[in-house]
Amino acid sequence: MTALGVHRDFFPQYAKLEKPVRDRVDEVFDKFEHHTHAGLHLEKITGAHDPDIRTIRITKFWRGVVVRNDGDGGYLLLAVLPHDKAIEWARNRRVTRNKVSKGIEVRNDVALATATNSFRRLDSAPSAPTTKLFDDISDADLTRLGIDDEIRTLCRLLHDVDQLDALRALIPELQYDVLTGLAAGMTPEAVWQELAQNFPHATEDDDASFTDAMLRSQGHIVVVHDSDELAEVLERPFDLWRVFLHPTQRRIAAHAPYKGPARVTGGAGTGKTVVALHRAHHLARNPELPEKSILLTTFTKNLAKELARNLDMLVTDAVIRARIDVQHVDVIAHRYYRSVHGQPTIIDDSDRRAHWRNLAVEHGLDQPDTFLDQEWRQVVLAQRITTAEEYRAADRRGRGLAIRPAAKDQVWAVIESFQHVLQEEDRCTFDMIADGAADALRDGAESPYQHVIIDEAQDLHPSRWRLLRALVPPRPDDLFIAGDTHQRIYDSKVSLRQLGIHVTGRSSTLRINYRTSREILLWSTALLLGERVDDMDEGEAHLVGYRSSFRGDPPESQGFPDKQSEIAAVVAQVRNWLDQEFPADTIGVTARTVQFGKAVGAALTEAGIEHSPLDDSDGSGVRIGTMHKMKGLEFRCVAVADVSDGSVPQPNALTDAERDPQQHQQDLQSERNLLFVACTRAREHLWVSWHGEPSRFLSPVLNPA
Numbered sequence: 146m147t148a149l150g151v152h153r154d155f156f157p158q159y160a161k162l163e164k165p166v167r168d169r170v171d172e173v174f175d176k177f178e179h180h181t182h183a184g185l186h187l188e189k190i191t192g193a194h195d196p197d198i199r200t201i202r203i204t205k206f207w208r209g210v211v212v213r214n215d216g217d218g219g220y221l222l223l224a225v226l227p228h229d230k231a232i233e234w235a236r237n238r239r240v241t242r243n244k245v246s247k248g249i250e251v252r253n254d255v256a257l258a259t260a261t262n263s264f265r266r267l268d269s270a271p272s273a274p275t276t277k278l279f280d281d282i283s284d285a286d287l288t289r290l291g292i293d294d295e296i297r298t299l300c301r302l303l304h305d306v307d308q309l310d311a312l313r314a315l316i317p318e319l320q321y322d323v324l325t326g327l328a329a330g331m332t333p334e335a336v337w338q339e340l341a342q343n344f345p346h347a348t349e350d351d352d353a354s355f356t357d358a359m360l361r362s363q364g365h366i367v368v369v370h371d372s373d374e375l376a377e378v379l380e381r382p383f384d385l386w387r388v389f390l391h392p393t394q395r396r397i398a399a400h401a402p403y404k405g406p407a408r409v410t411g412g413a414g415t416g417k418t419v420v421a422l423h424r425a426h427h428l429a430r431n432p433e434l435p436e437k438s439i440l441l442t443t444f445t446k447n448l449a450k451e452l453a454r455n456l457d458m459l460v461t462d463a464v465i466r467a468r469i470d471v472q473h474v475d476v477i478a479h480r481y482y483r484s485v486h487g488q489p490t491i492i493d494d495s496d497r498r499a500h501w502r503n504l505a506v507e508h509g510l511d512q513p514d515t516f517l518d519q520e521w522r523q524v525v526l527a528q529r530i531t532t533a534e535e536y537r538a539a540d541r542r543g544r545g546l547a548i549r550p551a552a553k554d555q556v557w558a559v560i561e562s563f564q565h566v567l568q569e570e571d572r573c574t575f576d577m578i579a580d581g582a583a584d585a586l587r588d589g590a591e592s593p594y595q596h597v598i599i600d601e602a603q604d605l606h607p608s609r610w611r612l613l614r615a616l617v618p619p620r621p622d623d624l625f626i627a628g629d630t631h632q633r634i635y636d637s638k639v640s641l642r643q644l645g646i647h648v649t650g651r652s653s654t655l656r657i658n659y660r661t662s663r664e665i666l667l668w669s670t671a672l673l674l675g676e677r678v679d680d681m682d683e684g685e686a687h688l689v690g691y692r693s694s695f696r697g698d699p700p701e702s703q704g705f706p707d708k709q710s711e712i713a714a715v716v717a718q719v720r721n722w723l724d725q726e727f728p729a730d731t732i733g734v735t736a737r738t739v740q741f742g743k744a745v746g747a748a749l750t751e752a753g754i755e756h757s758p759l760d761d762s763d764g765s766g767v768r769i770g771t772m773h774k775m776k777g778l779e780f781r782c783v784a785v786a787d788v789s790d791g792s793v794p795q796p797n798a799l800t801d802a803e804r805d806p807q808q809h810q811q812d813l814q815s816e817r818n819l820l821f822v823a824c825t826r827a828r829e830h831l832w833v834s835w836h837g838e839p840s841r842f843l844s845p846v847l848n849p850a
């Protein structure tokens with residue numbers, strides 16, 4: 146059957162067409178599967194660099210650009226442009242094959258030759274630097290990684306990453322990907338490993354048909370076989386993530402059954418959530434699965450809503466969609482806890498702290514409520530400790546302060562009393578509910594799910610992991626975990642290994658950021674300079690090769706003498722974005738504290754600008770919320786306000802350094818990560834402000850070494 150490929154670059158062009166022209170495009174390609182070459186009325190172009198590239202009439206003013214392959218009769222739709230532009234565009238293009246992926250590449254011969262000449266001139270100027278960007282990479286390595294002669298000649302002339310960036314539209318996608326990976330510090334071997342995993346035919350001779358070659362170009366070509374499929378992929382031309390996955394994303398999402406728990410990591414915006422959604426879709430295609438047998442879950446209620454919204458966009462077949470249950474992890478915990486213990490009553494934070502304070506005084510223990518609460522959550526509840534003996538022998542790695550054996554008994558006595566009080570009051574915490582639910586499930590006869598997919602996994606407490614483990618029996622494809630420990634903002638460090646979740650050999654890393662511009666990414670990652678971050682599997686997490694897929698404006702940062710003038714500036718900045726026609730709901734404002742957010746909200750109201758809190762899922766207008774609430778979300782424009790000394794880090798989130806230096810460091814790390822999370826929510830514009838002195842966390846960007 147005739148296959149039609151549609152190139153990724155076609156989508157934004159199609160999205161911008163007026164409705165009647167779009168309809169004509171649909172009409173022209175309707176029933177393409179039955180068309181012969183002549184049926185599609187393709188026209189040759191005089192002077193074309195590639196004889197297979199033709200144009201096709203859409204309307205009097207618009208033409209499509211199509212590759213027609215005589216070998217197997219496949220078509221590839223490349224562009225839709227005004228008449229003269231289309232002819233010019235098509236004349237200069239040439240279709241080639243990538244040596245590694247054996248997939249299709251489309252290049253502009255004329256522009257590449259011009260660029261090579263320009264860079265040659267720059268390179269021979271007396272002021273040109275003597276070192277070049279790829280001096281350390283041999284020709285043999287470049288060739289092995291699929292860089293062809295023409296691109297190699299060009300890239301040998303480049304001095305820095307900015308020059309490489311400038312060539313993004315000219316260098317074929319996969320080759321550009323390889324070059325940016327090398328430029329971002331990956332070794333040729335590391336790049337090769339990734340390519341070899343993604344493209345199993347990498348070392349074979351290229352004997353693929355044209356249609357097979359299109360199928361091997363899944364990052365930038367989607368292949369459809371009939372007009373219904375074509376209509377479906379073109380239905381939401383802005384949401385490219387539905388159709389085009391990076392080869393690494395696709396490999397992870399469409400992997401054959403993983404033998405056990407699998408994991409995807411990667412910096413902010415690298416598409417971990419997208420991969421989790423596609424994995425859910427992939428698994429749900431199994432016709433033998435009953436309804437709601439796959440759980441897609443995450444850390445907060447808002448994020449679960451966002452997952453469900455995106456899943457509805459991705460999975461349009463109602464039968465397949467019905468196999469996936471999207472729930473906030475604590476909703477699941479409540480469901481199974483209730484089945485055994487009835488409706489729980491939650492103790493709020495202030496009551497909990499008051500209990501700790503009172504009990505510490507009662508037991509003559511000089512420890513603050515924060516220490517006791519953390520000790521209880523991170524040691525006692527984390528390891529399900531129930532006796533003084535167990536507590537004495539407990540693994541307290543990761544907890545700062547060492548406790549002498551005698552003092553341990555005293556701490557245990559307070560913890561025991563605290564648990565007793567909770568029991569008497571018949572109140573509990575979310576951690577306790579999760580553990581109660583895990584027990585209920587373990588005692589039950591059947592596991593409720595066959596697959597569990599977890600997003601934003603880095604912040605889950607061990608009790609949630611026990612629950613998730615109990616929701617699905619150990620089996621292939623039981624748990625699929627997406628998370629990034631650089632974005633951990635609560636102090637829930639876990640070792641998956643110790644929880645019996647083994648991901649070794651089934652862990653993959655994404656490195657290309659699709660959300661934020663290179664400028665925003667570099668600025669934000671500088672905030673994390675020197676930080677050591679665990680990978681939840683008893684190793685260290687790194688951001689090697691982490692890079693953005695596009696360029697934009699540099700972030701702006703500005704200080705103000707006082708709170709009032711800063712708030713006025715935030716309002717002015719929001720107004721400025723609105724004047725530039727960014728829709729209000731694509732603008733996010735965030736601050737460390739609820740109070741500052743409220744003050745900004747009041748000022749926006751006064752200025753007549755509609756706004757709503759981030760946690761109001763039906764809210765509209767500019768969205769405002771704390772940095773914690775920004776987790777997992779994204780906006781075209783983000784104002785991060787009150788990044789002031791005294792607000793970031795938030796003093797009451799820090800353990801006293803003298804009492805517990807290690808915990809103090811961990812608290813600082815969570816606070817720094819929080820700022821990183823807030824800044825990496827911005828797609829196009831990031832604006833950071835403070836009043837008085839700036840936060841010390843801004844020092845790497847305000848005073849770079």
Ligand SMILES: Nc1ncnc2c1ncn2[C@@H]1O[C@H](COP(=O)(O)OP(=O)(O)OP(=O)(O)O)[C@@H](O)[C@H]1O
Pocket residue numbers: 385386389390391394411412413414415416417418419420629632658659660776777778779825
């Ligand atoms: N293959 C892709 N093509 C186009 N856009 C993509 C692709 N993958 C991801 N994106 C887009 O990049 C943005 C970030 O993706 P996503 O939220 O999945 O990243 P993440 O790694 O989960 O981010 P974070 O950890 O910061 O929450 C989203 O807007 C998503 O639609």
